[in-house]
Amino acid sequence: MTTSPAGRRAVAVALLIPALIALALWAFAWPAARTAPRDLPLGVAGPAPAAAQVEERLAGQGDAFEVHRYADESAARDAIEDRTVYGALVVTGQGPKLLTATAAGPAVAQLLQQAAEQMSATGARPQTVDVVPAPAGDPRGSGLASSVLPLALAGIATGAAVSLLGLRGMRAVALLTGTAALVGVVAAGIAHSWLGVTTGNWWAVAGVLGLSTLAVAGAVAGLGALLGRPGIGLGSFLVMLLGNPFSGAASAPELLPEPVGAIGQWLPPGAGVSLLRSVSFFDGAAAAGPALTLAWWAALGLGAVLLGGALRDRNRPAAATADRRPAPVG
Template identity: 65%
Template sequence: MSATATRKTVAVMLLIPAVVAFALWAFAWPAARIAPRELPIAIAGPPAATAPLEQRLAAHPDAFDVHRYEDVAAARAAIEDRTVYGAIVATPTGPELLTATAASPVVAGLLREAVATQLPAGTAPRVTDVVAAPAADPRGAVLAAGLLPLALAGAASGIAVTVLGLRGARAAAALTGAAVLAGLVGAALADSWLGAFAGSWWAEAGVLALTVLAVGSTLAGLAALLGRPGLGLGAVLMILLGNPFSGISSAPELLPAPVGVLGQWLPPGAAGTALRSVAYFDGAGAGSAVLVLAVWAVAGLAAVLAGARRAAALNGEAAARSALAPAV
């Protein structure tokens, strides 16, 4: 066996376990450390009645970001605007809990447990689900399970454009067209067929399409600028980091720092937030997430066009040197 073949064999033997270890860390570590970290919740009611509730919450430092409201109507509005995940309302008969399973079934369950510990044994808290998940998908499983296929679809489009040798405007058109069709198909499956989404059909399709475009254009753009290694870098960002750091199966505020924040700056995390907003909250809270997706998509397409211009310039220089070679 040649020295080159030996080096390649050893590289494969070392690389695969390293990739496995990295993937297990990225997916398993955040899941194993789920806990509230500055989780936005509301407390509503007269100050005298809410003071004991606030003191109990303060016993868990940095766990909750408490928003205070005068009455239950204001607390409900904050939930519907996606300012908070839920609210504890002080009433003469005891605390009442407002949740939003559409925002996060995990957080809704966590809040129910937290309130239950403040009540006498055997007493269940009164719970009102302000924004409930659709009856066809009460646990939000479709949204959580659909994020990885979206990222994979985007990655596949970026890889296909690169492997097929499409460049410049043709590559941008292929990426955009694939994303639009993927968004329409995704909305048809998740909303029209499964009934897992309950918002504006076209808004859902738009977010799905923008997600696929953000991922696909990033991979294709990195490949256009860095060559084939750019595909690997894009896959690491979008699949190995973006998906587990998204918080889609729980909530970004339940992930360890700085994973929760970082995940929202990557397309999969932004996609999860935007999809929840348009599917269940009439678009409330979607602005920043859509902006993140748009920035990645525009930057990726710009990189695709820049890479094509650079390749054309390099080919032109090579042709000029080849033409001058006989005269030298």
Template identity: 60%
Template sequence: MSTAPNRRAVAVILLVPLMVTLALWAFAWPAARIAPRDLPVGVAGAAPAAQQLEQRFEQRGGAFEVHRYDDEAAARTAIEDRVVYGAVVATPQGPHLLTASAASPVVSQLLREAVTASVPKGTPVEVTDVVAAPPGDPRGSALGASVLPLALAGMAAGAVVTLTGLRGARGALTLLAAAALVGLAATAVTHSWLGVIAGDWWTEAGALALTVLAIGSAVAGLGALFGSRGIGLGALLMVLLGNSFSGVTSAPQLLPEPVGAIGQWLPPGAGGSLLRSVAFFDGSAAGGAVWTLSLWSALGLAAVLLARRAPKPAEPTPPPPDREPSLTG
């Protein structure tokens, strides 16, 4: 009796727990270790009071990266430019907290709790949401949930190009067309129907399409280099690690190091950051994400364009027909 089926059964039994463990590590570990790590915040106001606020932030042991501003107007500009997530302004009436729930509702709540805990009990803390999340998604849940469908759409496009053997210009055009259509459809759902993003419609569509193109091109490029194994590697990078390390549901600076930085170098994290920038901040701080997505797209498309179509196996030559011996007179 052949031992091949038994070996396959043992491989499946060992592989399933390994994949579950890897998935739990990728998703549960960062979520269980959420805490501020060099989180950019601002401090503004008169020197003595502002210095006290700055010292209180610095006493948190590397949790915050403090930026000093002269007045409230400068702090607001820094928030709108996505330089800081929020700022505390020292006023004669007490601290005035400026937040941006559109950048991260989780960070806004964290700053509110940190500032309230740092002032004497009973001291009122005025809070102003400078860039508020849209009414259709006040907690940012829908925006955070949009990363996985984009990753799956890119995975599907790259897998189809690989499995159907599309190479060269046909493969590249297929990826471009699929990404463009997904960008239009996703913007119609998130902007026009659900109202969870509120920027320029076509700019948002371009950001979503570029995200899908980067993911799909990376998967197809890996498929062109490694065959069907490249699809599995693409799924590991884009879906398992890219989605869980993206920081879209919280913030990259809240994830354990170096998970937050790695996530921003992968297309799902860069795409989520780009979408926030174009949807709520008029494109501020979008340059890094655009470069990251463009690099993944260019490398993947180059691999698809330069890869040769796998040669078809030669058909076996049929044997010559049997011929009856000729009769001789």
């Protein structure tokens, strides 16, 4: 029995859609359902004998925590502000003290609070000090986490538009760069000036938002220039179905299943969130890694746009010459 082309397309669609749904559910639901600390950097400070006991209790929780030892509370605070650790347990004469940084991730701060209570011999809630608090306009960090998807969509839309319009060379690069810069300014106006989701230097925040958009737009447009429409789909897939759920924006990379957290930090959404936290709340501490990641994505994407345009221009004269050849006689 021969199936018509329309029938084959219908079967392909019927199989493709469930496959895409399964992939989306895996990418978004699996990391969220398996959220737990995995080598989460945590400081321990205080007198050596007491601090050693705390370390032993933390070691009893398997690979949940990566313990960093500090001489005193001041050193532990500095480590939190430098984004070396997410928090610290300080042993004092008045009892244990927990240092947290909700700006680095409210979910992590809550998890550390629960862990400190479980480790307490009496189960009492330890004294908690928020060293780097989240902004008053976004105390639970939901606004910052929600910014990942709009920026990703803006980058995808910009890169796809440049590719579908057939723009090449420096015109395409100029449009990608200019649009990303405008997106950064508009996003900073909403997130920083209006909603109070971010703090710190306004222009630095706008620069991070713009660079995050450019990294996505460059990747999509670059793949589109080299591979055509399939390249646009590939770039969108990397950003939406991997970069967005693997970013750790709502929690932290160390709370996601391995190697999801690490993969997410190598993609623009994850690197963008990490850089935004550093610039907005921690005076640029630990900003070099994510900034370099975004810069590489943007540079490689724009380079691919220029390369794709050059290859098309070089192939065009050959195609035009072939069209002008006289038809064979006979």
